[in-house]
Amino acid sequence: MIIEFLELFVNAGFWAATVRIACPLLLATLGELICERAGVLNLGIEGIMTAGAMVGWTAVYLGADLSLGIIFAALIGAIFGLIHAGFTVHLGASQHVTGIGITLLAASISYFAFRLILPTSTTPPKIKAFEPIEILYLSDIPFLGPIFFQQTFFTYLAFLAVPIVIWFLNRSPFGLAVKMAGENPMALEAQGINVLRIRTIAVMIGSALMAVGGAYLTMSAFNAFYFGMINGRGWIAVALVIFAAWKPERAILGALLFAGLDAYQVRAQQLAGAVIPYQFFLMLPYVLSIAAMVFAAKSTRYPKALLIPFRRGERH
Amino acid sequence: MHSLLEVESISKSFGDLTANNDISFSVSEGEIVAVLGENGAGKTTLMNIIFGHYLPDSGSIKFKGEKIPVGNTRAAINLGIGMVHQHFTLAENLSVLENIAIGNQSLLGFSIDFKQIEHKITKISGEFGLAVDPRAIISDLSIGEKQRVEIIKTLFGDCELVILDEPTASLTPQEVDQLFLIIRSMVKVGLGVIIISHKLDEILRISDRIIVLRNGKLTGSMDKANFDKSILAEMIVGKKTERPEKNKGKKTEKLMELIGLNISSNVGSPMGLSDINFELFGGEIHGIAGVSGNGQRTFAEVMAGHIRPDSGDLLINGKRIKKITPRAFMDEGVAYIPEDRTSDGVVGELSILDNGVLTETKNPKIANRFGFLNKKSSIKFVGEICEENDVRFQSLSQPTRLLSGGNIQKLLIGRWLKRNPEIIIACQPTRGLDEGAIVSVQKLLLEERDKGKAVLFITEDLDELLLVSDVISIMFDGKLMGPYNYDKLEKREIGLMMTGSGIL
Numbered sequence: 001m002i003i004e005f006l007e008l009f010v011n012a013g014f015w016a017a018t019v020r021i022a023c024p025l026l027l028a029t030l031g032e033l034i035c036e037r038a039g040v041l042n043l044g045i046e047g048i049m050t051a052g053a054m055v056g057w058t059a060v061y062l063g064a065d066l067s068l069g070i071i072f073a074a075l076i077g078a079i080f081g082l083i084h085a086g087f088t089v090h091l092g093a094s095q096h097v098t099g100i101g102i103t104l105l106a107a108s109i110s111y112f113a114f115r116l117i118l119p120t121s122t123t124p125p126k127i128k129a130f131e132p133i134e135i136l137y138l139s140d141i142p143f144l145g146p147i148f149f150q151q152t153f154f155t156y157l158a159f160l161a162v163p164i165v166i167w168f169l170n171r172s173p174f175g176l177a178v179k180m181a182g183e184n185p186m187a188l189e190a191q192g193i194n195v196l197r198i199r200t201i202a203v204m205i206g207s208a209l210m211a212v213g214g215a216y217l218t219m220s221a222f223n224a225f226y227f228g229m230i231n232g233r234g235w236i237a238v239a240l241v242i243f244a245a246w247k248p249e250r251a252i253l254g255a256l257l258f259a260g261l262d263a264y265q266v267r268a269q270q271l272a273g274a275v276i277p278y279q280f281f282l283m284l285p286y287v288l289s290i291a292a293m294v295f296a297a298k299s300t301r302y303p304k305a306l307l308i309p310f311r312r313g314e315r316h
Numbered sequence: 317m318h319s320l321l322e323v324e325s326i327s328k329s330f331g332d333l334t335a336n337n338d339i340s341f342s343v344s345e346g347e348i349v350a351v352l353g354e355n356g357a358g359k360t361t362l363m364n365i366i367f368g369h370y371l372p373d374s375g376s377i378k379f380k381g382e383k384i385p386v387g388n389t390r391a392a393i394n395l396g397i398g399m400v401h402q403h404f405t406l407a408e409n410l411s412v413l414e415n416i417a418i419g420n421q422s423l424l425g426f427s428i429d430f431k432q433i434e435h436k437i438t439k440i441s442g443e444f445g446l447a448v449d450p451r452a453i454i455s456d457l458s459i460g461e462k463q464r465v466e467i468i469k470t471l472f473g474d475c476e477l478v479i480l481d482e483p484t485a486s487l488t489p490q491e492v493d494q495l496f497l498i499i500r501s502m503v504k505v506g507l508g509v510i511i512i513s514h515k516l517d518e519i520l521r522i523s524d525r526i527i528v529l530r531n532g533k534l535t536g537s538m539d540k541a542n543f544d545k546s547i548l549a550e551m552i553v554g555k556k557t558e559r560p561e562k563n564k565g566k567k568t569e570k571l572m573e574l575i576g577l578n579i580s581s582n583v584g585s586p587m588g589l590s591d592i593n594f595e596l597f598g599g600e601i602h603g604i605a606g607v608s609g610n611g612q613r614t615f616a617e618v619m620a621g622h623i624r625p626d627s628g629d630l631l632i633n634g635k636r637i638k639k640i641t642p643r644a645f646m647d648e649g650v651a652y653i654p655e656d657r658t659s660d661g662v663v664g665e666l667s668i669l670d671n672g673v674l675t676e677t678k679n680p681k682i683a684n685r686f687g688f689l690n691k692k693s694s695i696k697f698v699g700e701i702c703e704e705n706d707v708r709f710q711s712l713s714q715p716t717r718l719l720s721g722g723n724i725q726k727l728l729i730g731r732w733l734k735r736n737p738e739i740i741i742a743c744q745p746t747r748g749l750d751e752g753a754i755v756s757v758q759k760l761l762l763e764e765r766d767k768g769k770a771v772l773f774i775t776e777d778l779d780e781l782l783l784v785s786d787v788i789s790i791m792f793d794g795k796l797m798g799p800y801n802y803d804k805l806e807k808r809e810i811g812l813m814m815t816g817s818g819i820l
Contacts, residue, residue, distance in 0.1 A: 177418060184407045187407050189369070189389070190399065192389035192390030192419070304408065
């Protein structure tokens with residue numbers, strides 16, 4: 001029995017699934033990470049992912065190109081990001097309350113619009129989604145080939161986002177301004193840089209990434225839009241940001257860890273379904289995530305200005 | 317000498333408060349102009365207007381003969397005005413390099429050329445004697461080093477006028493000497509310097525000209541040739557305030573003792589303490605010197621029962637205290653004047669009345685046995701506090717945050733004195749107060765000492781420390797040195813010990 005549970009780990013299918021499941025989490029985590037590095041907690045993430053999933057899918061369903069679908073998803077994300085920033089950055093409203101509000105708003109609008117577009121359908125129709133691309137020669141490598149080199153374009157894109165975000169935060173002037181906005185906004189103000197503008201743009205970029213993460217589900221995984229399909233992935237991403245200690249290079253680790261647990265529990269359920277109730281396995285990734293968080297978050301350091309609104313010309 | 321900056325009749329008010337009232341002055345190339353004044357005199361507001369952080373209500377500013385747009389920081393920087401803020405504007409988790417790079421880049425650029433920036437930093441460091449490692453992370457630097465980073469950041473943009481806001485506030489005497497050398501090297505190459513301070517002695521050493529602000533108005537100006545300390549002091553405070561007179565307290569018995577006390581410092585928490593052995597006697601003010609952040613706050617909180625030590629014993633009146641809670645210490649006769657009075661001392665949004673009885677909810681004169689407060693006796697109680705300690709207010713029901721810092725402090729101390737404490741733990745009790753309030757707080761503490769109470773007095777201001785304390789210990793890096801008799805110590809020696817370099 002134990003041998004069988006361990007054998008799951010040498011199965012290439014398990015690892016390939018882990019990579020796939022990690023993608024939406026990875027994109028959402030990177031998005032949340034950018035927002036928080038700028039000092040803005042974005043709890044609108046769950047709703048923004050729903051909106052991205054819906055808009056990306058609908059665009060393709062109505063005849064748009066797949067890559068255009070991703071762009072539309074990113075746009076809707078940026079729009080909700082702008083709303084979030086309007087309240088939290090410019091008006092200094094509570095980031096928690098506004099975020100929850102954005103989640104409820106974005107999810108409800110998405111479901112409503114979906115019903116308007118498809119009033120009658122009971123089984124959600126599927127679109128022709130991204131197909132796996134086999135990378136020449138590399139995909140033939142035994143074991144590693146199917147895991148890394150037979151994935152869809154969207155999967156490669158999600159993983160490519162990591163080095164881009166690392167470069168953005170560590171090398172580009174704008175990324176540097178984002179980091180400062182989240183650490184000590186006065187440092188920007190003292191250099192004559194508009195903190196509110198930096199934060200707003202960061203939240204919009206981050207929200208666009210979240211929405212693209214949501215679109216992955218409808219355009220490269222399930223190929224259809226369901227109600228409640230984000231299923232807490234946004235909240236997991238908020239936790240993964242802490243796990244990643246606000247560093248993009250560590251986000252990839254957290255996303256893969258959670259995805260691996262998720263992929264494993266599905267397979268373990270099938271093996272032990274009769275002996276152990278399946279709910280136990282469903283619970284597993286979350287319990288282990290909490291455990292990992294406890295250890296990882298112990299020594300991490302928050303961006304100092306996270307949750308603190310900045311008001312210009314006020315006495316600090 | 318060419319004129320660099322001309323400020324013409326600047327006025328600015330925040331609500332009812334007039335921070336600047338019709339102020340004009342000028343600075344020339346290669347000149348060091350000091351702006352002197354008490355806290356709240358309007359010095360920082362004036363500088364923030366010159367640098368474009370605030371919009372003035374009226375008036376204009378000329379730089380090199382040309383009018384500059386007001387309320388635009390970017391424009392001020394581009395013209396060549398740089399400012400080193402009192403509270404450092406550095407991002408702690410980033411490197412020196414990154415902190416300096418941000419102001420000198422187009423935000424839309426692709427990638428930052430860190431090599432070139434590092435090169436220029438090294439060049440500026442060499443030219444002005446500003447030693448700093450460009451790759452260090454800010455949070456690892458000392459206060460003096462952080463200030464050097466701020467100055468490099470200012471000079472990096474090729475500025476011609478440097479404004480230094482309270483640059484000596486948290487420096488040791490040695491670091492101040494070093495800073496003054498740097499300032500001298502800046503004016504030597506023709507830069508103009510404005511230095512803001514409320515420390516008269518330092519200002520007399522460094523500046524070419526002094527202007528004085530009081531209550532938002534320009535009260536005088538003086539050239540180096542005519543510097544006169546007592547006239548300047550009068551310009552600053554208006555009327556002469558009498559400092560309390562130094563007389564030695566009469567030491568009585570030991571009231572509090574710490575034996576072998578340790579507290580570890582975790583990530584993100586304040587400085588820990590190591591192997592503290594300390595005695596506090598009645599009738600004595602025991603002063604603790606040290607650059608802030610070396611464990612003084614933790615020390616005060618341990619003595620007030622707010623923090624449980626990892627190991628070691630704490631004795632009050634010879635009795636070992638096991639139950640470590642603020643309430644238990646209060647019942648043992650300990651009063652605690654916290655460092656941050658507005659966040660740890662009073663609740664700003666609550667009325668003066670509520671704050672006055674905040675610690676008295678178990679006082680049978682004020683609360684009945686069901687815990688309800690009696691309004692009449694509360695009003696009488698708080699009225700007495702305010703009268704006895706000269707707390708000035710409009711109405712007992714006004715929010716406490718509207719009081720000035722000095723009045724909040726007097727309310728806080730008065731509330732404690734009502735409990736008739738045996739031991740008073742005062743952590744930076746005069747910080748941020750104006751001259752008048754400082755004197756009354758000092759007098760209150762001295763009076764309590766003369767009644768035989770034990771007072772622990774933590775301060776960063778060495779003049780005040782020497783004036784008030786009977787014995788002095790020095791805290792550095794969580795360790796305590798001393799006690800020394802106040803008349804056995806030179807200011808310089810204390811300064812050395814504050815940096816950990818001169819352990820006697």
